[in-house]
Amino acid sequence: MIDHRTYEELLRENAELTQRLEEASDTIEAIRTGQVDALVVNDSDNGHQLYTLKTADHSYRIFIEKMNEGAVSLNEEGVILYANSKFASMLGLGLSDIVGHIFETFVADDVREQYREVLVKAWDDDIQIEANICRKTGTVPCKLSLTSMQLDEGPSLSIIITDLTFQKSIQGLLKENNQQLTIANAELEASNHDLQQFASIASHDLQEPLRKILIFANMLMDKHGTELPGESRRFLEKIISSSQRMRSMASDILSYSGLSTADSDFDQVNLEEILAEILDDYELRLQEQKVSVIVGELPLVEGNRAQIKQVFQNLISNSIKFSRPDVPPVIRIFCDRGNMNGSRQEPATHCHITVADNGIGFEKKYQERIFSLFERLNNKDKYEGSGIGLSITKKIIERHHGWITAESAPGDGARFTITLPFRQPEKQF
Known part of the structure; x- marks a missing residue:
């Protein structure tokens, strides 16, 4: 069959299809974000059908779409009835690959059994767990907050999914830093102990030679001080003065180091x-x-x-x-x-x-x-x-x-x- 449409006609039809697709996308976005409360659909068999969205859901839909967390609603079988755009972006999937699927399929294998246990309890009580959620490039550490709701269509389970990637990264850094700090503190304590011991021993051992220097210097001054030339006498006086100052310093160091080790x-x-x-x-x-x-x-x-x-x-x-x-x-x-x-x-x-x-x-x-x-x-x-x-x-x-x-x-x-x-x-x- 030969298509006799001209190039211009094809361009016009393509433009019309593009416009209709954009209108459909805008309509879907309007429904998701609560910009419309009613939708008229042309049904060839039944004529025009009017579908209404509850006005009470308007603010809720806007809020859910603008959240920084992922959000899904499940039926009693665990099938996803609704998912917001944030959850889709977290998984790197389109909404059509999420809605209608069982939520459990997006939960990592190692926590799937725990999720099943929590899912049963969540219908009676609000509950939170941490679980890895699967995506194309791996898994995402998340916190799942589960709350049951009663809708006109029947009971539903709402799950808020919070991405914990940043928090886990910070926790890892803090843990690593704390470990390094613990090691550094242990090394510092050992070093301080060695220094205190050295100061104590050195100060104590200095006392005896200083005592002898002072004794012999004073003996020399007492016995021969008057016989020494003036310059030599001044030198001897400086030896005695410096030795006394050094003895005082050694005694003070001994006292200072003792404060670090002695219990009070x-x-x-x-x-x-x-x-x-x-x-x-x-x-x-x-x-x-x-x-x-x-x-x-x-x-x-x-x-x-x-x-x-x-x-x-x-x-x-x-x-x-x-x-x-x-x-x-x-x-x-x-x-x-x-x-x-x-x-x-x-x-x-x-x-x-x-x-x-x-x-x-x-x-x-x-x-x-x-x-x-x-x-x-x-x-x-x-x-x-x-x-x-x-x-x-x-x-x-x-x-x-x-x-x-x-x-x-x-x-x-x-x-x-x-x-x-x-x-x-x-x-x-």
Whole structure:
């Protein structure tokens, strides 16, 4: 049979078919997105038939189509009656390859039995499971949220499918990072332990040769000091001074490393009694340097008595050491019973103890650095010490679950504030 249609007629018919196809696609999209509520179909046998969509479903259809999750509806046999576009894109399939198929066929084999068990329960209760959903290029980890619904056509099961690919990827990275962090922490703890042991042993072993150097240097000074030339005598004095400073440093390192390994025994500590003991020990030194120490009312706190005493010894010694040469030192020690929650009506949980002096002070930029190990802000020949005292103080306070801060200005003295809990936590370190 010869087709006598002209080229123009073929083009016109093709255009008409294309237009009808576009209209059909637009109609289907309108139905899916709720843009129409009724549809008239020309049936050659029965004439025009009117099919209506419930107006109540309008918002629901729009919502389902615009969701970022996949959504399907199943009948009692598990057949997919409806699927949104998102679910189709998750599988990389067309809707015609999904609707009318049993949902179970898209569930990975390894979780299919679990899905069957959940499917039975879901008709009575809302339930969620994680399952791999099959697609062309593999599987997608998903969360399935199953809810039963009662429609005019009968019972239906709604399943919301959430893609967990990103979450699983993040979980994997977090797990890997946590494992690496655990390994790094174990290595760091081992390294810290070795360093602490080394510091302790080295500091302890340094004591004996230093003691001998000082003994023989002092013997040489006592027996032959007057016979030595002036320059040689100055050299010997420097040997003695440096040895004394090194002995002090070794002793402080030993104390600092001991804080990292020793367990603390906490009891009720009377801070006023501790200050009274320190002032009694320092009586001659205070008199010689005309130091005034003003102590206010101080509380009882829970802590290690020897370590707390060392804190105040270090701070008082620090204030005396860095006093102004032309001004008698004045040290004030007082307490503010503060509540860390900011409410004075609630019971106080912490106290704030301040040690303030009228010494040489320091610049604001150093208020954190002064607590660093071996940090010195002043000339070591003019001001004795190892540069470890405030580091020890800070470490002791932190072991008591507190903290210490410093404020100062050059020529305006220094102000150290210690914050300590009245009671230590149940678990001790």
